[in-house]
Amino acid sequence: AQTVTQSQPEMSVQEAETVTLSCTYDTSESDYYLFWYKQPPSRQMILVIRQEAYKQQNATENRFSVNFQKAAKSFSLKISDSQLGDAAMYFCAYRSVEYGNKLVFGAGTILRVKS
């Protein structure tokens, strides 16, 4: 079974600075999807970014980018120019292509943004 590990329970960043959230996963599959979701205090889950494992190029969405290291099974999220609105719980998630009906989530990382 696939597992997702987020080793940082909590991170802090100064407004306008850059922060990186770590995520590692365990799988024997070669093709899969990886995601970062954001859960603000409203508890609504918001998709931040998606990476397809067969693509070598790292995904980017405005201030959010990932560092995808397939061999190391690492999928970190970099947030540039951090804003107060980025404060939230961030979840890393894995989805198999072959068994594509479910996402497996990590335990989450609380991100605090200091003004």
Place this chain on the structure above:
Amino acid sequence: SQTIHQWPATLVQPVGSPLSLECTVEGTSNPNLYWYRQAAGRGLQLLFYSVGIGQISSEVPQNLSASRPQDRQFILSSKKLLLSDSGFYLCAWSVQLSGKLFFGEGSRLTVL
């Protein structure tokens, strides 16, 4: 556009009472549907997922059950709630074979 709604938003129930949480998706057909639970300060645990009407896969054995009576309706139930059932329950949907998962607003259940 697609929308997802789940209700009730907040529920306080005594131990041993039944539970019914409902989730409805609009604007799409034949979605994959999911129920997740998020315990306080913890990640998301997949409880059930469904790829079609009447098709339910259970991920965690427990006193909860799920049903999908219609294509875009997903119901989470229990006959007798336990204290450990307290948590934040999230319904979600995705397009078949797609990677993106879209979540509902969540339902906070407190079992006393």
